[in-house]
Amino acid sequence: MIDLTSDFIGIRSPNPFWLASAPPTDKAYNVNRAYEAGWGGVVWKTLGEDGAPIVNVSGPRYGALHGKDRNVIGFNNIELITDRPLKLNLEEITQVKKDWPDRGLVVSLMVPCNEEAWKAILLRVEDTGADGVELNFGCPHGMSERGMGAAVGQVPEYVQMVTEWCKTHSSLPVIVKLTPNISDIKQPARAAKQGGADAVSLINTINSVMSVDLETLSISPTIGGKGTHGGYCGPAVKPIALHMVSDIARDSECEGLPISAIGGVSNWRDAVDFIALGASNVQVCTAAMTHGFRIVDDMIDGMSRFLESKGMSSVDELIGRAVPTLTDWQYLNLNYVVKAEINQTLCTQCGRCHIACEDTSHQAISVSGNGQKRYEIKEEECVGCNLCFSVCPVEGCITMRELENEVDKRTGERVTGDYRNWTQHPNNPMRSE
Amino acid sequence: MQPIATKHNGQSGIAAHRLSQEQCQNNFTDKHPALGSHSAQVEAERCYYCFDAPCTEACPTGIDVPGFIRMISSHNPTGAANLILSENIMGGTCSRVCPVETLCEQSCVRNTDEDRPVTIGLLQRYATDDAISRGDSFFKRVSESGRTVGVVGAGPAGLACAHRLALLGHEVTVYEAREKPGGLNEYGLAAYKMTADFAQKEIEYITAVGGIKMQYGIKVGQDVTFEELRNNHDALFIGVGLAQANTLEIENGDCTGVENAVEYIEALRQSEDLSSLPIGQRVVVIGGGMTAIDIASQARLLGAEEVTIVYRRGQEQMKASLKEQEFAQTIGVQIRHWAQPKALKCEDNRLTGIVFSTTAEEEGGAGTEFELPADMVFKAIGQSFVSFESDGLIFNTEQGRLAVDDQRQTSIPGVWAGGDCIAGGDDLAVIAVQDGKIAAQSIHQFLTARHN
Numbered sequence: 103m104i105d106l107t108s109d110f111i112g113i114r115s116p117n118p119f120w121l122a123s124a125p126p127t128d129k130a131y132n133v134n135r136a137y138e139a140g141w142g143g144v145v146w147k148t149l150g151e152d153g154a155p156i157v158n159v160s161g162p163r164y165g166a167l168h169g170k171d172r173n174v175i176g177f178n179n180i181e182l183i184t185d186r187p188l189k190l191n192l193e194e195i196t197q198v199k200k201d202w203p204d205r206g207l208v209v210s211l212m213v214p215c216n217e218e219a220w221k222a223i224l225l226r227v228e229d230t231g232a233d234g235v236e237l238n239f240g241c242p243h244g245m246s247e248r249g250m251g252a253a254v255g256q257v258p259e260y261v262q263m264v265t266e267w268c269k270t271h272s273s274l275p276v277i278v279k280l281t282p283n284i285s286d287i288k289q290p291a292r293a294a295k296q297g298g299a300d301a302v303s304l305i306n307t308i309n310s311v312m313s314v315d316l317e318t319l320s321i322s323p324t325i326g327g328k329g330t331h332g333g334y335c336g337p338a339v340k341p342i343a344l345h346m347v348s349d350i351a352r353d354s355e356c357e358g359l360p361i362s363a364i365g366g367v368s369n370w371r372d373a374v375d376f377i378a379l380g381a382s383n384v385q386v387c388t389a390a391m392t393h394g395f396r397i398v399d400d401m402i403d404g405m406s407r408f409l410e411s412k413g414m415s416s417v418d419e420l421i422g423r424a425v426p427t428l429t430d431w432q433y434l435n436l437n438y439v440v441k442a443e444i445n446q447t448l449c450t451q452c453g454r455c456h457i458a459c460e461d462t463s464h465q466a467i468s469v470s471g472n473g474q475k476r477y478e479i480k481e482e483e484c485v486g487c488n489l490c491f492s493v494c495p496v497e498g499c500i501t502m503r504e505l506e507n508e509v510d511k512r513t514g515e516r517v518t519g520d521y522r523n524w525t526q527h528p529n530n531p532m533r534s535e
Numbered sequence: 536m537q538p539i540a541t542k543h544n545g546q547s548g549i550a551a552h553r554l555s556q557e558q559c560q561n562n563f564t565d566k567h568p569a570l571g572s573h574s575a576q577v578e579a580e581r582c583y584y585c586f587d588a589p590c591t592e593a594c595p596t597g598i599d600v601p602g603f604i605r606m607i608s609s610h611n612p613t614g615a616a617n618l619i620l621s622e623n624i625m626g627g628t629c630s631r632v633c634p635v636e637t638l639c640e641q642s643c644v645r646n647t648d649e650d651r652p653v654t655i656g657l658l659q660r661y662a663t664d665d666a667i668s669r670g671d672s673f674f675k676r677v678s679e680s681g682r683t684v685g686v687v688g689a690g691p692a693g694l695a696c697a698h699r700l701a702l703l704g705h706e707v708t709v710y711e712a713r714e715k716p717g718g719l720n721e722y723g724l725a726a727y728k729m730t731a732d733f734a735q736k737e738i739e740y741i742t743a744v745g746g747i748k749m750q751y752g753i754k755v756g757q758d759v760t761f762e763e764l765r766n767n768h769d770a771l772f773i774g775v776g777l778a779q780a781n782t783l784e785i786e787n788g789d790c791t792g793v794e795n796a797v798e799y800i801e802a803l804r805q806s807e808d809l810s811s812l813p814i815g816q817r818v819v820v821i822g823g824g825m826t827a828i829d830i831a832s833q834a835r836l837l838g839a840e841e842v843t844i845v846y847r848r849g850q851e852q853m854k855a856s857l858k859e860q861e862f863a864q865t866i867g868v869q870i871r872h873w874a875q876p877k878a879l880k881c882e883d884n885r886l887t888g889i890v891f892s893t894t895a896e897e898e899g900g901a902g903t904e905f906e907l908p909a910d911m912v913f914k915a916i917g918q919s920f921v922s923f924e925s926d927g928l929i930f931n932t933e934q935g936r937l938a939v940d941d942q943r944q945t946s947i948p949g950v951w952a953g954g955d956c957i958a959g960g961d962d963l964a965v966i967a968v969q970d971g972k973i974a975a976q977s978i979h980q981f982l983t984a985r986h987n
Contacts, residue, residue, distance in 0.1 A: 169580075170576045170577055170579070170580035170608070171576075171577045171580070172573075448648075450583075450644035450645075450647040450648055451585075451589065451644060451647075452583045452585040452586070452644045453585050453586030453587050453588075454583060454584070454585065454586060456586055457586035469586075469587070473589075473592070475587065475589075495583050495648075496647075496648050
């Protein structure tokens with residue numbers, strides 16, 4: 103087995119799989135169970151300032167988008183930060199860290215946007231022996247109405263300011279957790295870096311409304327007849343999170359800024375995606391809330407086998423491996439040509455490729471035959487768009503064949519293999535020659 | 536499936552009450568229960584929603600299978616029922632009794648990559664059951680045409696034809712020889728496939744559209760002449776099925792214990808207390824069709840200890856579907872192939888056994904004899920069409936059944952026919968329904984052309 107030991111901004115953990123700040127990390131009981139199950143680290147659920155604890159709703163806090171077999175595609179939640187007394191949380195954190203010295207333990211924080219409030223809580227967290235703090239600038243519901251969470255994360259200047267306070271008043275590593283509810287994720291990431299953040303973590307949840315109850319025609323779920331927008335997470339948000347993580351990873355202004363990735367990580371394959379696109383570790387919530395902490399077994403085993411199969415000896419070797427393959431549209435090779443191919447032996451004649459192409463795309467798949475149908479690619483129409491591949495239910499039935507030194511029947515032009523992107527294309531009036 | 540109640544070392548010979556009334560009731564509950572909402576959702580999601588779907592092509596009535604499954608998937612089973620019943624007004628019965636494994640489900644593309652088709656029959660039942668029990672009315676008659684059509688026989692063909700004609704504005708009178716409508720749906724199919732009086736409920740649903748007058752106990756040729764029917768109506772449809780059970784020419788054929796499967800099933804389907812039906816301890820069934828399977832299975836469910844089907848040819852030639860054969864075997868029916876009855880053994884005019892002789896191709900060649908002890912034997916070797924008095928008008932026939940053209944018109948002008956009584960079909964309810972549908976359209980054209 104490959105050693106999965108991770109060192110994230112000086113925080114060591116036996117593997118790069120952490121539990122995100124969320125209900126599963128709200129108290130010692132859960133966190134102890136998580137560590138027993140094998141989780142490498144935990145970000146303790148967000149603490150607020152001292153005083154009367156937060157009040158949560160006692161109606162539904164979660165909504166779910168289900169697949170047909172009730173598999174969870176996405177969760178939405180309206181739970182606020184911890185509603186337990188600060189003192190109790192700090193005592194438990196102290197004890198847990200003492201009991202589990204080899205695991206990562208980071209404390210998530212959210213207090214009002216003034217320096218004194220941050221200073222006060224940072225000093226108390228430092229006393230617990232925790233490994234670091236994560237600044238919750240992401241929560242999109244409830245707390246944001248009070249000027250915290252996403253209300254801070256959406257203003258890069260505030261992000262930088264609060265990060266600076268935290269670096270001033272604490273010696274602990276500072277992770278800034280970003281909200282995805284913003285048009286350009288690079289802006290708050292750069293601000294965090296400017297403020298001295300040791301790392302960023304993302305994404306927090308996405309603003310969302312789950313559905314309408316078709317019986318009552320009211321929002322669903324409801325708290326006594328009314329509902330509110332919540333934060334969306336789970337497998338459904340993974341592509342959005344991957345984009346944001348990789349966008350920061352390849353931003354020159356964020357160079358050297360470590361990333362802890364969050365957003366729909368359910369298994370080791372998802373973790374590979376995020377780490378290859380620039381994250382150093384991953385944080386998990388929805389998958390654990392769906393299946394329990396035991397899912398980490400497969401994550402550890404799968405990641406280890408994967409690294410071994412790739413000839414890698416540590417997770418670090420995987421970090422950012424796919425980042426160089428990500429570019430802007432304008433640098434894509436416009437001379438690269440593929441054509442769909444249908445494996446007639448595997449084809450079940452369901453016709454989905456045909457009707458998708460015929461109705462909605464390029465009329466590049468013909469159908470012939472009575473009874474037994476035969477679906478064939480019309481190369482003179484095929485633009486290589488991948489739609490047929492995407493809708494084909496049979497794995498491996500449709501493949502995309504790269505044209506090499508042959509004439510593209512659609513354009514009549516020979517595919518030479520020469521690279522030419524949009525910036526060089528004759529149709530581009532702005533091209534640079 | 537719930538295990539069936541059985542009893543061993545019961546009374547020998549033919550006896551009633553082998554099982555208690557309660558055991559019988561349990562044995563005859565629905566053997567392929569309906570899907571629940573969640574199972575239906577999961578199963579519907581498996582449908583690829585094929586373009587130009589092979590399942591629809593395979594359905595004799597041309598139901599838009601992917602279309603109705605997609606409606607189930609979007610929690611719109613009522614829309615699904617409308618789609619099904621628009622093509623097949625007996626979609627409820629067909630979902631229970633169609634040999635789907637040789638029709639729609641056989642053609643499902645899921646068979647290609649995983650050998651497990653979408654369970655179209657069960658989904659169809661899921662969609663139609665509620666709509667029929669609620670009496671959702673999807674159909675509205677057009678204004679009355681003033682034309683009348685006589686339908687002879689209230690089975691699947693006749694009722695499908697009557698329903699379509701009624702929708703098209705014609706007045707239909709259905710003449711049924713028996714006291715209840717439904718034909719084989721009511722009197723023939725296995726009881727465990729048509730539980731909870733479904734045949735009658737479906738017919739109530741069909742006739743609720745209006746314009747269909749039902750007349751029971753009317754036998755054409757006895758109670759009304761064919762000529763009278765022709766005079767009283769603008770067109771006629773004949774869906775009388777196959778009235779005559781084929782006879783087995785064999786010595787001692789009239790001894791006690793020799794039964795006709797069709798007649799026995801008919802009595803069984805009408806029985807209020809199944810446990811009161813006398814059934815043998817050792818039962819032998821001769822035949823290889825659906826009737827043979829149905830009587831064998833039901834004999835087991837009534838408490839017969841040993842039930843053996845003997846068929847003169849091999850498994851591939853059996854007209855009973857493989858699924859039904861498997862069901863029978865699952866509940867303990869033995870099936871033997873390549874043998875035909877030679878002689879019945881009787882003592883004091885009571886059956887004691889049957890001597891069989893192997894037919895060609897079986898190991899050891901033809902003519903080897905063996906004896907099966909039996910106190911009851913069911914003949915299930917098919918039925919024949921019985922024509923009725925036609926007052927000098929003679930129908931053309933093919934293979935002993937009515938010859939029709941592709942519009943189901945007989946050789947006699949103004950007379951259409953469909954279902955088991957016409958040549959060329961597969962003796963399936965779903966085909967009978969399609970015959971009725973096609974004939975109704977053709978009759979409608981005939982009536983409108985004639986009077987415009």
